[in-house]
Amino acid sequence: MSHGKQFTLFTHSQTPNGTKVAIVLNILGLSYEPRYLNWQAGEIKGPEHTKYNPNGRIPTLIDHKNNDFVVWESDAILLYLVVRYDTEHKIFVATPDERASVVQWLFFQASGQGPYFGQAAWFASYHPEKIPSAIERYRKEVRRILGVLESVLDKQDWLVGGKMTVADLSFVTWNNNVGRFFEDGDFDFEKEFSKTNKWHKKMIALDGVKAAYRAMAEQANIAAKAE
Amino acid sequence: MSFAEKTGLEFDDALWNLSQHARGLYSTIVISEEYGEAVTITAAHSLAHLQLSNMTQKHFTLYMHQAGPNSWKVAFVLNELGLEYERKYISLAAEEQKTPEYLKINPNGRLPALVDHENDDYTVWESAAILLYIVDKYDKESKLSFPADHPERHHLYQWLFFQMSGQGPYMGQAFWFIRSHPEHIPSAIERYKNEIKRVVGVLESVLSKQEWLVGEKLTIADISFVPRNAALGYLFGEDFDFEKEFPATFKWHAKLVALPGIKAALEEQSKAMTLMNKQ
Numbered sequence: 124m125s126h127g128k129q130f131t132l133f134t135h136s137q138t139p140n141g142t143k144v145a146i147v148l149n150i151l152g153l154s155y156e157p158r159y160l161n162w163q164a165g166e167i168k169g170p171e172h173t174k175y176n177p178n179g180r181i182p183t184l185i186d187h188k189n190n191d192f193v194v195w196e197s198d199a200i201l202l203y204l205v206v207r208y209d210t211e212h213k214i215f216v217a218t219p220d221e222r223a224s225v226v227q228w229l230f231f232q233a234s235g236q237g238p239y240f241g242q243a244a245w246f247a248s249y250h251p252e253k254i255p256s257a258i259e260r261y262r263k264e265v266r267r268i269l270g271v272l273e274s275v276l277d278k279q280d281w282l283v284g285g286k287m288t289v290a291d292l293s294f295v296t297w298n299n300n301v302g303r304f305f306e307d308g309d310f311d312f313e314k315e316f317s318k319t320n321k322w323h324k325k326m327i328a329l330d331g332v333k334a335a336y337r338a339m340a341e342q343a344n345i346a347a348k349a350e
Numbered sequence: 351m352s353f354a355e356k357t358g359l360e361f362d363d364a365l366w367n368l369s370q371h372a373r374g375l376y377s378t379i380v381i382s383e384e385y386g387e388a389v390t391i392t393a394a395h396s397l398a399h400l401q402l403s404n405m406t407q408k409h410f411t412l413y414m415h416q417a418g419p420n421s422w423k424v425a426f427v428l429n430e431l432g433l434e435y436e437r438k439y440i441s442l443a444a445e446e447q448k449t450p451e452y453l454k455i456n457p458n459g460r461l462p463a464l465v466d467h468e469n470d471d472y473t474v475w476e477s478a479a480i481l482l483y484i485v486d487k488y489d490k491e492s493k494l495s496f497p498a499d500h501p502e503r504h505h506l507y508q509w510l511f512f513q514m515s516g517q518g519p520y521m522g523q524a525f526w527f528i529r530s531h532p533e534h535i536p537s538a539i540e541r542y543k544n545e546i547k548r549v550v551g552v553l554e555s556v557l558s559k560q561e562w563l564v565g566e567k568l569t570i571a572d573i574s575f576v577p578r579n580a581a582l583g584y585l586f587g588e589d590f591d592f593e594k595e596f597p598a599t600f601k602w603h604a605k606l607v608a609l610p611g612i613k614a615a616l617e618e619q620s621k622a623m624t625l626m627n628k629q
Contacts, residue, residue, distance in 0.1 A: 178512060178552050194504050196511035203504045222498075223474055223483045230476035231458060233511050238519035250541075256533055260526075271458050 130155035133172055133183040135162060136342040139296035140197040140237065141182040142335050146292060147204050149331030150214060159342050198229040201289045214292065216284040224283045228290035232297075235271075239264045240297045243304040265304055269316045276318040287326070295326050410435035413455060413463040415442055416622040419577030420477035420518070421462040422615055426573050427481050429611030431489055435464075439622070478510040481570040494570050502565035509563045509571035512552075513578075520545045521578045524585055546585065550596050557598040572606060579603050580616075 130148065132155045134141030148155050160166040160181060168179035176183040176195040183195040184203070194203050205215040216222055243261035246254060272294070275282065282290045298319075302310060312320045326332060410428065412435045414421030428435050440446045440461055447459045456463040456475040463475040464483070474483045485495035496502040524542035527535055553575070556563065563571045579599070582592055593600040606612060 177555050178516060178549075180516070192501070192504075194508055196508045196515070198515075199504060199507040199511045202507050206498070206504075219486060219498075220469075220472060223472075223479065223486070226482055227474050227476045227479035230479045230511070230514055234476065234478075234514040234519055235458060235460075238515055242523065250537070252537055254535055254538065256531065257535060257538055260531070274453070274457050 126156040128154040128156040129186065129188050131158055131185040131187070132156070133158045133160055133175070134181050135160055135167070136339055136346055138181060138339075139240075139300060142296045142339055143197050143293060144182045144184065144200050144204075145335035145338065146295065146329075146332050147201050147214070147289060149334050150292070150329065151204060151208055153204065153208060157338065157342070159346070161346075196233070198233045198293055201229065201293060202226070205289050214288050216286075216288060221284045225288055225290045228282045229293055231271075232290075232293040236268050236294060236297050239268060240300065240304070244300065247304045262304060265301060266315070269298075269301070269312075269319055272319045272322075273316045276322050280322070291322065292326060292332075295323065295332060298323050299327065407467055408434045408436045409466070409468055411438055411465045411467070412436065413438050413440055413452070413461055413465075415440055415461045416619065416626045418461050419521075419581065422577050422619050423477045423574055424462050424464060424480050424484075425615040425618070426576065426609075426612045427484055427494065427570055429615050430494060430573070430609060431484065431611075433484070433488060437622075439626075476514070478514045478570075478574060481510070481574065485570055494568065494573070496565060496569070505564045506569055506571050510574055513571070513574040516552075517546075517549050517575065517578050520549065521581065521585065525581075528585075543585065546582070550579070550582065550599055553599045553602075554596045557602050561602070568606075572602065573612070576603065576606050576612060580607065 130153060132141070132144060132148070134145070134157050136159055145155070145157070160169075160172060166172060167181055172181075172183065173179045175185065175193045178195060180195075182197055182200060183193065184200045186192045186194075186203075186207075189207070194200050209215045216225060239261060243258070243265050246257040246261055250257070279285070281287050301312060304310075312323075410433065412421070412424055412428070414425070414437060416439060425435075425437075440452060446452060447456075447461060453459055455465070455473055458475060460475070462477055462480060463473060464480045466472045466474075466483075466487075469487070472483075474480050482495075485492075486498065489495050492500075496506050520542055524539065524546055527538040527542060531538070560566070562568055580603075583590060592603075607616060
């Protein structure tokens with residue numbers, strides 16, 4: 124890896140979890156080289172990636188300023204970045220109990236939001252057959268998760284410590300995709316979950332977030348032209 | 351005088367009676383097997399009380415479900431570290447987890463949740479987050495973990511996130527489409543079964559080269575995989591030969607379930623399931 128950047132990030136041009144990491148790298152001003160893996164060509168589960176990440180899913184991060192330390196699982200990567208590099212606590216917190224809360228919300232994002240939103244996407248757009256009852260199941264769960272966030276954000280602006288942290292940021296990329304799981308007009312984020320929508324909009328306007336989406340869009344363009 | 355001598359009831363039967371009366375309500379009952387003196391049970395129309403004397407509050411309250419793989423994960427670690435906790439079973443059948451009282455504890459309305467009575471009733475939910483909270487505060491010798499400033503801490507997080515997001519939910523979906531979904535959808539069942547096999551394969555690829563997942567020692571990362579792996583036989587049925595298909599993972603799993611704290615919790619789970627199924 125002779126690109127000179129601090130990190131290599133194995134990712135994909137259409138990924139909520141990879142983009143989540145790019146966002147945090149951007150906000151913390153950390154340099155990284157994205158390695159966009161081609162899903163159709165089997166690169167994500169191929170040996171060049173699985174030698175770093177036996178699970179063969181993106182993202183995977185390598186820290187060249189730390190002996191090529193490898194970490195995978197997007198929220199574990201987020202914790203790695205803030206623990207090691209967010210010394211000013213720009214998007215992190217200081218006390219053990221507050222950190223435990225950040226970790227709790229990250230696990231809720233990783234196990235409660237991500238996989239269920241992912242299944243909603245899968246049955247809406249990718250499953251070989253259209254199964255209304257499965258699509259309905261996951262749409263219902265998407266609404267339930269957003270309802271949980273709404274119940275909390277109704278009373279406070281941010282999830283932990285009265286300020287934006289990686290806990291809040293971790294929800295952005297999957298929340299940004301929600302519209303795709305529903306038929307046109309069937310889902311109104313603003314109307315159904317106004318506090319969550321407000322919180323989401325505040326984060327989506329951040330420079331680091333916009334830059335991450337721009338980079339993905341550029342890559343998607345490149346990939347489309349190459350086909 | 352024992353409970354049975356005083357009341358003429360076996361403790362388990364009394365527990366059952368109590369749960370019947372409390373069904374459908376948020377139970378503020380604290381039930382403990384540690385009783386010294388006389389025990390009285392009164393059941394009114396809307397509330398049941400179990401009055402105990404000589405009862406001291408345990409270090410933790412663990413809100414859990416008898417059949418919950420994530421609940422027992424926490425019990426394993428509390429047992430292994432010799433920490434005392436009150437088990438509070440929340441009834442999913444009665445939708446107790448969605449009551450306002452429980453949602454105050456866990457806005458997500460799922461189990462488990464842990465309340466630490468020696469830390470101002472600090473509350474934490476999401477089973478892996480609970481495990482980390484427990485070891486960070488109470489596993490000072492790092493018997494089952496790596497401290498926050500240790501390099502391997504990040505690999506500990508990594509494997510915990512893999513269990514929580516990569517194993518748990520997919521196994522959950524597999525069982526949903528097999529047992530609970532209103533229609534039988536072979537393609538959905540197939541999808542999740544394949545993914546679980548793939549996940550066990552990932553564990554196999556790693557455990558065939560090393561004994562433990564993180565830092566060459568037993569940690570909460572290894573323990574976190576136990577409940578779901580214990581259910582692989584149920585998922586795949588008779589044709590599945592765990593030992594033959596995934597020998598390294600099988601060996602590791604067998605070592606884990608033999609640990610005294612885990613073994614004790616698995617036995618407790620079995621008892622609790624039997625009691626619950628008497629409904």
